[in-house]
Amino acid sequence: xxxxxxxxxxxLAAFAEVSDTELGNALERGGPVFPHFVVDHGLGPLWHSRxxxxxxxxxxxxxxxxxxxxxxxxxxxxxxxxxxGIEYAAMxxxxxxxxxxxNPALRAxxxxxxxxxPGDKVRTVSxxxxxxxxxxxxxxxxxxxxxxxxxxxxxDLHWGLLREGRLRHEPAVDMLNRRRRSNGIWQLSAEDSLxxxxxxxxxxxxxxxxxxxxxxVVDIVTWxxxxxxxxxxxxxxxxSNGVRSAAWATLRWVELLTDQHAPSCLEAMLAxxxxxxxxRSWLDRWLRDDLSERxxxxxxxxQIGFTMFLHDAPWDGLRALVGRYRAHRRRHADLRAFRExxxx
Numbered sequence: 600x601x602x603x604x605x606x607x608x609x610x611l612a613a614f615a616e617v618s619d620t621e622l623g624n625a626l627e628r629g630g631p632v633f634p635h636f637v638v639d640h641g642l643g644p645l646w647h648s649r650x651x652x653x654x655x656x657x658x659x660x661x662x663x664x665x666x667x668x669x670x671x672x673x674x675x676x677x678x679x680x681x682x683x684g685i686e687y688a689a690m691x692x693x694x695x696x697x698x699x700x701x702n703p704a705l706r707a708x709x710x711x712x713x714x715x716x717p718g719d720k721v722r723t724v725s726x727x728x729x730x731x732x733x734x735x736x737x738x739x740x741x742x743x744x745x746x747x748x749x750x751x752x753x754x755d756l757h758w759g760l761l762r763e764g765r766l767r768h769e770p771a772v773d774m775l776n777r778r779r780r781s782n783g784i785w786q787l788s789a790e791d792s793l794x795x796x797x798x799x800x801x802x803x804x805x806x807x808x809x810x811x812x813x814x815x816v817v818d819i820v821t822w823x824x825x826x827x828x829x830x831x832x833x834x835x836x837x838x839s840n841g842v843r844s845a846a847w848a849t850l851r852w853v854e855l856l857t858d859q860h861a862p863s864c865l866e867a868m869l870a871x872x873x874x875x876x877x878x879r880s881w882l883d884r885w886l887r888d889d890l891s892e893r894x895x896x897x898x899x900x901x902q903i904g905f906t907m908f909l910h911d912a913p914w915d916g917l918r919a920l921v922g923r924y925r926a927h928r929r930r931h932a933d934l935r936a937f938r939e940x941x942x943x
Contacts, residue, residue, distance in 0.1 A: 602889045606808060606856045609637045612649045613817045614860045622650055641814030644705040665751065666704035669693065669711055672752040675730060677784050683726040688714045688778040688785045690795055697782040699821040707814050710753040716772055717758040724756065724940050734941055741933045742926035761802055764922015766840040789828040794836050796822060797846035801909050805901050806852045807891035819853050823862040834871055845909035847872040848882050855886060878908055
């Protein structure tokens with residue numbers, strides 16, 4: 600519980616109703632290690648904007664410099680892919696910060712996430728290489744993503760939202776059909792953005808404190824407080840993909856870390872998604888004891904103890920295992936699709 604309190608103290612800068620005096624008191628209580636904890640969990644720039652404290656200055660300057668470079672890269676990518684007739688959507692932090700923050704540079708974002716159609720993956724990489732980017736592939740992820748880089752800019756190019764088999768239906772194509780133009784780039788619809796916010800952190804980050812970061816928790820809180828969305832449509836999408844429990848776990852993690860500052864809609868959303876008693880009790884205990892962070896070095900312990908309970912039915916978990924196996928068996932063939940581009 601002490602670690603949960605650390606997270607809650609670090610989250611305070613995200614709430615406008617928390618006074619400067621309260622933030623100062625939190626810094627005093629936290630001692631000399633607290634600013635390092637804040638920065639390591641992605642909230643250094645936000646704390647600097649609220650307090651002006653020197654301990655957070657370097658993280659803010661770094662975030663602002665990277666933001667300027669990333670925005671230039673996004674404009675270049677948009678022009679390149681539009682010219683090539685390739686439909687894409689920016690997603691996760693790179694897109695959400697433009698909607699959620701008055702000053703988007705305060706939201707730490709270390710790479711850009713783009714979604715394209717599976718059939719466009721090679722053509723997209725080729726177009727970006729022609730614009731001066733370089734491709735780097737990892738066998739472990741090649742079934743769904745590849746990294747494109749230029750200078751300090753890293754782009755995670757996705758054609759699958761999660762590891763193969765994790766969802767009942769791969770949503771990439773449908774999400775691109777619903778994309779919208781905002782802030783000069785293509786982004787996911789409000790409902791699809793919220794779906795990603797609720798599902799991706801559970802499977803990709805295990806809701807671990809350091810791995811997920813607190814900036815992603817702030818994204819969810821700010822989204823629920825400021826954005827319009829059709830909750831019935833989001834809930835239906837979660838149910839059809841067998842990941843209501845995963846979304847419940849994410850919202851429960853948000854509730855635990857926001858405490859009395861939780862969004863007003865959170866209680867009703869949790870009630871809508873609530874898993875059965877045994878699953879709910881186990882997931883709640885896992886989150887309260889911060890076990891994802893404690894097992895960060897034990898991959899299979901997290902898979903068995905946490906991830907398998909995020910699926911709504913046993914056959915969903917089995918499908919995820921089969922999908923993982925198939926992706927592993929196919930990884931060299933998947934890599935060969937990019938071979939000529941990677942050799943350039």
